[in-house]
Ligand SMILES: Nc1ncnc2c1ncn2[C@@H]1O[C@H](COP(=O)(O)OP(=O)(O)OP(=O)(O)O)[C@@H](O)[C@H]1O
């Protein structure tokens with residue numbers, strides 16, 4: 001059959017093309033050269049096929065796709081860019097700085113790029129650093145940030161005054177959830193003053209607590225680095241009778257980093273228990289942690305426990321003096337749950353006298369975030385930096401750049417700062433982890449009902465990294 005059938009569809013012009021014997025191909029064309037190579041549908045050749053269910057559910061939210069644009073709103077020699085890094089360290093900070101500088105120089109011929117020294121307060125209290133491709137040439141091989149960082153010190157008026165006084169018109173802000181909140185208020189103030197200044201955020205954090213985005217840079221490297229500590233805990237524990245390897249990982253109030261790490265380790269069956277802030281646990285009595293440790297040691301002779309720094313804080317507050325101290329950014333200072341739980345486990349087994357244990361506690365926290373980024377994070381950091389530069393040059397502002405469902409996107413600040421990314425303990429990922437470790441869930445049916453009410457978990461089961469309301473789709477806008 002030589003066939004070329006044209007018809008108008010709601011989306012554009014549908015052409016069914018095929019040669020003799022072949023099934024026809026379904027090509028849908030629309031405005032501005034849009035071509036969709038569609039898959040066949042039964043209705044293409046079965047006439048009057050009735051629709052059985054037609055749900056009128058929402059079409060999903062879209063973000064603007066990141067990348068170069070045809071329309072650029074800054075002349076090369078007009079641009080005066082600055083870069084600032086804020087919050088805790090994270091692998092890849094230097095790579096992003098390097099790639100913003102090189103991207104501006106090489107892709108757009110921009111020659112004026114400043115580094116702000118020491119986080120937000122550096123805008124008004126410190127000297128700036130001139131950044132050129134030569135200056136940043138090999139910084140990606142080092143951990144930390146060549147610009148320095150800080151917490152606190154976000155004085156919006158002073159920061160925007162400094163931006164205005166220095167004639168800065170592109171601001172690249174690299175940092176975690178707090179930093180993106182700070183970037184958002186800087187953008188608001190710039191907008192209020194009517195300045196032609198683009199503000200772009202690049203999300204950084206090993207905690208992976210930023211919502212909407214697939215992951216933040218540095219997360220992969222941190223997971224890899226944490227694995228070394230957990231390997232060590234495993235080797236130590238299996239080499240001794242009733243050995244327990246206990247590792248504490250960072251992540252603040254979110255167990256995202258932690259759970260991801262644990263899921264990877266479960267593939268090699270190295271992990272017996274993963275404790276996160278989102279899932280409260282208890283120590284004594286039936287169904288408690290001590291009972292589980294005893295059972296596991298009897299079965300296996302050794303075990304590895306990974307605890308997130310934010311886990312069990314309510315238990316610590318009960319037994320130690322409750323501390324409500326905050327860091328200069330207003331983040332709650334956590335008590336050392338690793339040391340505390342090690343001591344409690346040791347005390348329990350020595351009191352009980354049924355079984356003697358050997359517990360080795362490893363705290364690799366700061367070592368994990370101080371390393372340079374690995375190869376995959378370097379590629380990721382490069383893409384983020386280039387997307388940020390393209391977005392600012394194209395005149396977009398008030399956005400964080402990051403992948404959503406695998407596509408790099410420009411996400412408005414308000415979506416990034418509206419909540420924190422946490423593990424949903426009624427979702428599939430946590431259920432998988434529980435069933436692989438066999439650890440108790442520490443939850444009664446009543447707890448589950450209360451949790452479900454409080455947290456409003458997604459209506460559908462979600463998968464892996466994000467809850468289902470995060471599964472946003474990108475608008476594939478090829479030109480601005
Ligand atoms: N709500 C806010 N408004 C303005 N600035 C903020 C706000 N929250 C945090 N900041 C500023 O952002 C900077 C970094 O915040 P924070 O110390 O919480 O780290 P972060 O960016 O969340 O990174 P991480 O938690 O991964 O270390 C600080 O200088 C802080 O003052």
Ligand SMILES: O=P(O)(O)OC[C@H]1O[C@](O)(CO)[C@@H](O)[C@@H]1O
Nearest residue numbers: 088089206207250251252327369
């Ligand atoms: O660098 P600081 O102030 O000790 O903060 C430690 C915190 O920073 C992070 O590494 C990043 O947010 C957290 O995981 C950790 O709780």
Ligand SMILES: [Mg+2]
Nearest residue numbers: 087176177178
């Ligand atoms: Mg943070």
